[in-house]
Amino acid sequence: MPFDAGVMYAVVSQLKESAVGSRIEKVYQPERDEIVLLLRSKNGSRKLLLSASAGCSRVGYINADRENPAVPPMFCMLLRKHLTGGYITGVRQIGFDRAMEIALVSSDELGYSSEKYLICEIMGTYSNVILLDKDKHVMSVLHPVSLGADNKRQVLPGFLYENPDPQPGKINVPDVTKEIFERIVQNDINSSVSMAADKFLVSHFAGLSPLTAREIVYRAAKSTSAPLNLCEAEKLWFYFSAIYTELLQNGKYSPCLISDKNGKVIDFSFCEIRQYAADCVVKKYDDISEMLDVFYEEKDRLQSIRRRGQDILRLLTNASQRIAKKTELQLASLEESKQAEKWKLYGDLVTANIYLLKKGMTDVTLVNYFDEAMPEIRIKLNERYTPAQNAQAFYKKYNKAKSAGVMCLKQLEESKAENAYIETVFDSLAKAENESDLAEVRAELAMSGYGKKLDNMRRSHGVGKDRQKLKKNPKPLHFVTSDGFDVYCGKNNIQNDYVTTKLADKNDYWFHVKNAAGSHVVLKCGDTEPPAQSFTECAKIALYYSSEREKPQTAVDYTKARYVKKPSGAKPGFVIYEKNYTAYVTADKSEVQKLSADNNS
Numbered sequence: 001m002p003f004d005a006g007v008m009y010a011v012v013s014q015l016k017e018s019a020v021g022s023r024i025e026k027v028y029q030p031e032r033d034e035i036v037l038l039l040r041s042k043n044g045s046r047k048l049l050l051s052a053s054a055g056c057s058r059v060g061y062i063n064a065d066r067e068n069p070a071v072p073p074m075f076c077m078l079l080r081k082h083l084t085g086g087y088i089t090g091v092r093q094i095g096f097d098r099a100m101e102i103a104l105v106s107s108d109e110l111g112y113s114s115e116k117y118l119i120c121e122i123m124g125t126y127s128n129v130i131l132l133d134k135d136k137h138v139m140s141v142l143h144p145v146s147l148g149a150d151n152k153r154q155v156l157p158g159f160l161y162e163n164p165d166p167q168p169g170k171i172n173v174p175d176v177t178k179e180i181f182e183r184i185v186q187n188d189i190n191s192s193v194s195m196a197a198d199k200f201l202v203s204h205f206a207g208l209s210p211l212t213a214r215e216i217v218y219r220a221a222k223s224t225s226a227p228l229n230l231c232e233a234e235k236l237w238f239y240f241s242a243i244y245t246e247l248l249q250n251g252k253y254s255p256c257l258i259s260d261k262n263g264k265v266i267d268f269s270f271c272e273i274r275q276y277a278a279d280c281v282v283k284k285y286d287d288i289s290e291m292l293d294v295f296y297e298e299k300d301r302l303q304s305i306r307r308r309g310q311d312i313l314r315l316l317t318n319a320s321q322r323i324a325k326k327t328e329l330q331l332a333s334l335e336e337s338k339q340a341e342k343w344k345l346y347g348d349l350v351t352a353n354i355y356l357l358k359k360g361m362t363d364v365t366l367v368n369y370f371d372e373a374m375p376e377i378r379i380k381l382n383e384r385y386t387p388a389q390n391a392q393a394f395y396k397k398y399n400k401a402k403s404a405g406v407m408c409l410k411q412l413e414e415s416k417a418e419n420a421y422i423e424t425v426f427d428s429l430a431k432a433e434n435e436s437d438l439a440e441v442r443a444e445l446a447m448s449g450y451g452k453k454l455d456n457m458r459r460s461h462g463v464g465k466d467r468q469k470l471k472k473n474p475k476p477l478h479f480v481t482s483d484g485f486d487v488y489c490g491k492n493n494i495q496n497d498y499v500t501t502k503l504a505d506k507n508d509y510w511f512h513v514k515n516a517a518g519s520h521v522v523l524k525c526g527d528t529e530p531p532a533q534s535f536t537e538c539a540k541i542a543l544y545y546s547s548e549r550e551k552p553q554t555a556v557d558y559t560k561a562r563y564v565k566k567p568s569g570a571k572p573g574f575v576i577y578e579k580n581y582t583a584y585v586t587a588d589k590s591e592v593q594k595l596s597a598d599n600n601s
Contacts, residue, residue, distance in 0.1 A: 003058050003122050003292075005096045005173070005207030006244070006270040010253040010288045011059050012100055015091040018061075019048065024083050024104070029076035030066035031304055033142065035129050039088070050120045050129050052142055055303055056296050057127035059100055059120050060289035064297065067434050078140045079131060082106060082116055089115075096172045096207050096248075098122040099164050121164055128155065136161045170206040173244050178237050185233040197221065197228045197236065211267055216240050218275040243271050255285040257295060263590060268295050305432050312441055315450060316426055323419045330408050330415065337405030340398050345370060346379050347394035350387060357387035420517070421448070421571050427517040427547045428492035440474060440494045444572045474498045477519075478597040479541055481534040486524040487595070489545055493573025496520040497566070500575060506562035509535070511542040514555035514582065518546025520573070522561065536585060537595060544587040553584045 022039035029035055035050040049062045072080070086106025094101055102118040115134040121127055129142040138159050145155040153162050166172075171180070184204055188195060197220075201213040214224040220235040246252050247270065258267040259281045266280070267273075268291055273282050285291040306313070349366045350357065357364060365378045381390050425441065432438050445451060474495040479487040488503050490496035496519060504510060504522040509530070511521040521542040523530060539556040548554045559580035566575050 002209055002211060002268050002295075003098060004209035004212060004270075005093075005098055006209075006212060006247055006253070007268075007288070007292075008059070008098050008100060008122065009093055009096070009247055010255065010270040011292075012091055012093045013251055013253070014060075014288050015048075015100075015102075018043070018046070019088050019091060019102075022046075022088050024086050024088070024106075027076060027079045027083055028066065028068050029073050029079075030068050031307070032073065033127070034066070035076070035079065035142070036062070036066055037083070050118070051296075051300075052120070052122075052127035052129050053300075053303065054125045054127065056300050057122045057124065058292055058296060059122065060292040061287075062289070062293050064293075075129075075140055075142055082131065082139070083118070086116070094119075094163055095166075096174050097164055097166075098207075117161075119161065123164065130155060130161065132161050167206045170204060173205055173207050174248055176205060176240075178241070181237045181240065182233045185228065185231075185236060189229050195228045197226050197231045198224065200228045201236075201240070209269075211269055211273070212243070212271065215269070215271065215273055215275055216243065224275050247271070253288065255288045255291040257283045257285065257291050259283065265295050265298075268292070305429075305434075305438070308435060309429055309432060309438050309441070312425075312429055312438065312445070315445065316422055316429070319422050319450070320419065320426075323415050323422065327412065327415045327419075330411050333404055334408040334412070337401045337408060340401035340405065343394045343398035343401060345377075347391050347398060349377065349379065350381075350391040350394060354387045354391065357381070357390075359383075359386045421574070423547065424493055424517040424573050430547075431491045431519070431545060433491070436475075437491055440492050444492060444494045448571050476503075477545070479537075479592075479595040480597050481523070481530070481537045481595065483531050483534050485530055485534050486597075487521060487538055487541060488524070489519045489521045489541055490573075491519065491545070493571070496573040500561070500564055501566060504561035504564075506560065508561045509538065509558055510561045510564050510577070511538050511556055511558040512577075513543055513546035513548050514557050516546055516548045518542060518548065520575075521545070535583065537591075539583040539585045540587060541592055541595065543585055544589065544592045549587040552586050554586070556583050556585060557581070558583065 018041070019039060022041040024037055025040045025045070026038040027035065028038070031053070033052040033054075037048040037050070039046050039048055046061050047063075049058070049060060051058050083104060083106055086104045088102055089105050090103035092101050092103075093099070099119065099121045102120070104116045104118060105113050106116060108114045116139070117132040117136065119128075119130040119132060121130070127143075128145070131139045131141070133139050138155060138157050138161055140157055141155050143155075144157075145153070147154045153165060155161070185200070188200055188204075197217040198210065198213040201216060202208055202210055216236065216239045217226055217231065218224045219239040220226075221231045253270045254272045256269055256271075256273055257265055258269075258273060258276060259265045261279075261281070263281075270288065272284075276282060345368075348370075349368065352369070353364075353366050360383050361381050362383050363378060363380045365376055368374050368377045382393065385393060425445065428441050428444075429438075432441060474490075476495045476499050477489040477491060479489065481487060488499050490499045499522050500510060500520045503524075505524075505526060507527055508525055509523040511523070512518055519542060521538055523534060523538045525534075535558065539558065542556050542558075543549060543554050557577070557580045559577050563579045564575050564577040
């Protein structure tokens with residue numbers, strides 16, 4: 001993982017300078033695996049995040065506010081009891097590992113000062129936050145660890161805290177000398193000449209991330225994929241030592257964030273990264289926490305919403321699978337209905353030749369008077385029926401198939417419409433940013449007839465009914481064009497209805513991506529005709545907040561709001577429109593963010 005021991009060392013160095021001496025004002029637990037400490041010092045207030053999330057575990061300062069639950073979890077309540085009002089007296093890294101210890105002094109129930117320790121272990125799925133007393137016994141733990149097949153140490157209240165188990169067969173970076181390094185390199189060259197140099201570093205030295213290992217190899221051999229036998233041991237040691245000597249002995253680090261050409265962040269490091277050349281953009285930071293916050297911000301939001309919206313996701317997934325199965329059966333029935341004319345022909349021929357048939361016959365070959373290309377037809381009969389009964393059986397099949405064809409076409413249209421609606425809710429879920437947005441999606445599903453299924457889904461997974469109150473007036477996204485026009489964009493179908501039917505005046509312009517799920521966007525212009533630039537910017541907003549955002553040159557329809565109608569009884573977010581124009585644009589995240597009213601305020 002990118003958060004390696006070097007990054008932890010840099011974070012600890014920052015906290016030693018800024019957090020020691022700070023007072024813990026408040027403790028929050030916005031997510032089940034995140035703790036936020038509000039620290040106050042002479043330099044102001046800062047929020048320190050301790051995250052034990054499997055995919056986003058880290059330690060560092062954050063800027064954005066977290067949405068807290070109405071009822072704090074028990075672990076949060078206990079931390080508030082023991083830490084609120086306390087002072088941080090020290091911060092240290094445990095060994096050269098992804099674990100950190102925060103020493104604190106706080107008052108107990110009788111008002112006496114007592115020492116406590118807060119441990120944060122950043123180890124992927126095994127990440128944890130642990131509160132210890134002055135004797136290093138566990139008082140409480142975020143994720144209790146009992147003794148099992150995969151666990152060599154227990155982390156439970158009352159147990160003496162033990163440091164994380166060292167990685168077997170690996171040497172800690174601070175313990176490595178030139179002689180040890182070159183000997184291990186030579187031994188591996190003799191035993192396995194084809195081994196990649198970066199894999200060699202990761203497999204023999206604890207605390208290195210794959211990115212740092214590749215950087216060392218790149219500097220030594222000018223290639224990230226160079227095999228070990230083509231690397232000079234002395235050069236590998238020089239760059240290995242240069243990176244970690246600068247960090248461990250001089251306390252210097254150079255945080256940097258690596259992004260692809262489209263601006264998507266892909267990695268980060270505590271040291272300067274040179275290996276990507278012109279393929280990626282490497283941005284340097286002075287603040288290690290700021291860099292981590294930028295890297296994890298979007299990932300945190302998506303993971304949080306994904307976790308909180310699991311009930312919605314399961315419901316939508318089940319509904320989508322159900323519609324797919326139903327559509328398959330309907331298509332099969334429609335194919336069968338195409339046999340209707342065959343059954344009618346059989347009935348007509350049996351009736352015309354009824355004098356030639358007798359009860360007990362299993363099949364008969366008759367002259368086809370209706371098709372010269374097929375002069376004779378062999379027809380299977382039911383031996384238990386009379387000729388007249390066989391004819392009636394064929395006519396019955398004909399009528400049934402004919403009716404089924406009409407019904408199947410109607411049901412296929414209904415399935416198609418329901419599937420299109422489910423896709424819009426999937427899109428709304430992807431755009432949800434907080435619990436209020438999820439509450440609106442749940443309310444929308446209840447309005448669409450999925451409320452009971454949603455409640456059953458939540459109960460089956462041990463979750464109570466949604467207690468989040470739905471706001472009377474939704475709060476859609478607000479943008480301002482470069483020409484100063486206000487633009488509103490719905491994040492879900494309830495907001496889409498609000499934007500289209502409440503906010504939009506008849507002369508405002510309405511935008512929507514063509515033939516796909518997406519947001520309703522309204523350009524507020526009244527009787528003023530906006531310039532072309534405003535239309536282009538609104539089309540880009542509509543495309544970015546749709547399911548087609550990754551596609552280049554995508555069609556976006558726009559028209560006056562007066563030509564947009566919501567049919568009676570239609571599901572949330574469904575409208576019809578006419579007299580529209582079409583623009584072809586490409587979504588640009590940075591451009592859309594610049595237009596946000598929050599950024600312009």
